[in-house]
Amino acid sequence: MPFPRMRTFLSVALAGAGLLVPGCAHPSVGSDRDDPAKPVTLRFWHGWSNAGEVKAIEDSVARFEKLHPNITVKVIGNVTDETVNQVLRAGGDEAPDVVSSFTTNNVGQYCSSGMWADLDPFMRKTGVDKEKVFPKTFLEYTSYEGRQCALPLLADAYGLYYNKDAFKEAGIARPPRTMSELRRAAVKLTRRTGDGSYERVGIMPNFRFYENSPDRLFAQWGPAYFDRQGKARLAEDPRTKEFFATQRALIRAQGGYAALERFRATFGDEMSSQNAFLTQKVAMHMDGEWRGLMLKDQKAKFGWGTAPMPVPDDRADTYGRGCLTGTVAGIAHSSRHQNAAWELVRFLTVNTDQVVRFANAIHNVPSTKAALKSPELDTDPTFRTFLDIARNPYSTAIPPSVNGGQYIVTLRDFAYDVEAGKVPDLDRGLRGLDAQIDADNLQSQN
Template sequence: MPPPRPRAWPTVLLAVGLLLTGCANPSVGSADDDPKAPVTLKFWHGWSEPSEVKAIDKSIERFEKLHRNIDVVATGNVNDATVNQALRAGGDKAPDVVSSFTTNNVGQYCDSGMWADLDPFLKKSGLDKKKLFPNTLLEYTQYQGTQCALPLLADAFGLYYNKDAFAKAGITRPPRTMSEFRKAAAKLTQREGRHVKRAGYMPNFRLYQNSPDRMFAQWGPRYFDAHGKAQLAKEPRTRQFFRTMRQLTDAQGGYGALERLRQSFGDEMSKQSGFMTGKLAMHLDGEWRGLMLKEAKPDFDWGVAPLPVPDKQADTYGRGFLTGTVAGIAHSSKHQNAAWELLRFLTTDTDQVVSFANAIHNVPSTNAALNSPDLDADPAFRTFLRIAKNPHSQALPPSTTGGQYVTALQDFAYSVESGKEGDLDAGLRALDRQIDADTVQAEN
């Protein structure tokens, strides 16, 4: 997917606000339509880059050749807030099929009823969702038993590393455990006096894709208990995570020195970014970065590997954080059966999923597509395919508050890394109370 998705917190928060105010009773559509009758469907999506729009348009062309009676009118560059406003209003101008670049709001889509329950459509079509989709992707498209979305390509996160810097430092392979990670980061760090000129790895949570939940996934944490209560304070892996991040920071000169270096970086998407300019020897990022690096042609050799894992979980090496685009049917659509034909094609047709994944360099989202011989054979891309297939890989659990609990974790992580959070245990307990209070407010 395009890199802007992971950075789109203002859009996510706006979407949360819209969902929490007056959307409990969405407009009612109909699943009584004849999918073979002539119809025009409105499909809203978030892709905006020319190559991406071209790829989704070609997907629609393939669908229309198979379904001559269905005309699809696609509208791109649409964010969650706009979709939610349209679905709340209903009417003829609202979309029939919708997609979102974030999994964070799935809990709200399902809980509010704005996205239709897809289990009846899957059953009617004889599709076994547990065989179709990897379990992790299936989990982030449902909430409390309601399957209101399906995966539409995925993103996996791994470790990009500068092979030239590794060779000069005498490091023969990417680190696999957190202790190896810390040692490699320290060895790769270059200093001039008190200033860091190159970081082996920058753990600062404000850096590009470094939202804390992405590295935290390497521990395999549980955010909520069986009753939906936040349990970050009770989860021992939370403390292990923050302790490891602190150790990584201290091994390379401390938070202040790394933060000064971070502020010297150019935009994430530019040739002046930290990794492109050689100021970062290792960097957390998604599968799309490989294609961008190929096109940019940096003056060093680079490689990709899974992110390291905690030493006591060495057998889970190969795991990573997963997220992706999700798609569903608007509950207000009066053409839900026809809409299902489009959604089914986009999300379950193996040839379509493989073609789309190759076109925009994203991870395919079905088991069959992940194992297709027609996938891009690029070694870097294949690394992310293995991460996506790893049974220990983790996505964020859906919540009725959308991305609020992730934002709360981010804010807390900023305070911890900068030293403003003096008592980690007390801070985690307060964080849990905040998340639980937000959940109660959302449910009421």
């Protein structure tokens, strides 16, 4: 079933069941007194919709049920965060026990609202030492203000995909490692037709292009979005202006914002066979580890490789870093079977064999220290680039916030204006950006 129809179908079904009820701002209270050894049926909601990913989830659940024959898991996929949040507020017998989300940006909201249960007591009861199991950055994006309400369920790392044939044609020996190298390579790789329009750009730097959300590229500078008091500090951080200056220089070097936007309008859908990298309209682009599997499945007609994204010239020693994010899993606070639910969460997130098999199946980065070192992982070097990025000590994830990912949306909208030349005074604009982020955070606390 196509993704939009599946989402509509699910929303209608839930509404019919009386689950999409607005109102109650506080989560229903569940129970952590259940006996996980007794027969029970759990409800597990997730967001995957691709056939291969859905099968990987089904296979994972089958392995779990084989280990726990007393627990039956009913799975519903292709569920949005909005739907999950509505249902958890409403409660009811059909609400999920185990939930997952692709949006790490929202972890601060999950934890501060109390809708996702604190997992630390369950880890203590079952002897899971989270600092030994999970990489530090992964723990940071699954917790908020000391509350571990989620655990990583595989991870995503962003790196550089590049067209090896185009590189050879342009006489470029290796992928760029610094931002100045990236700019020079982009110019060399750009090709125009006889009338001056683009045939191919070296890289599409515009923020509306596919995975080019500004926070992902900004990760190469290692920014600090907030101070210790939780106040936005983008305006006072010189890295912010460096980031925008670098992105605008990439735009100017390849013909300007308007020309690039016109060319971008000719690109096909990101997840289709008309993806701009696959059709060789861009020679380099930033993307996640999953893209490699798609390029193989779609039989790309050119040689391609992967590398870490370039870093600022004055931070060349941090090369290898990247933006990290991923899927998270947790227990609904309203679940009356929280100990049994923990057994499923623990299996999906902690069990090394399960994490490795799931990572290989959907071509995502494993999210435990042991799984990252497993010899059973896919040995393809284009995939292992992303494992190295995930292990790099300079790699970062965006910090959680009480209002979820709203501050990233605010940054993105501001970045759209900057690249389009609508922010004549960047310093003033950044001060306004900080003020807006702080106002949004304050409003969400009231």
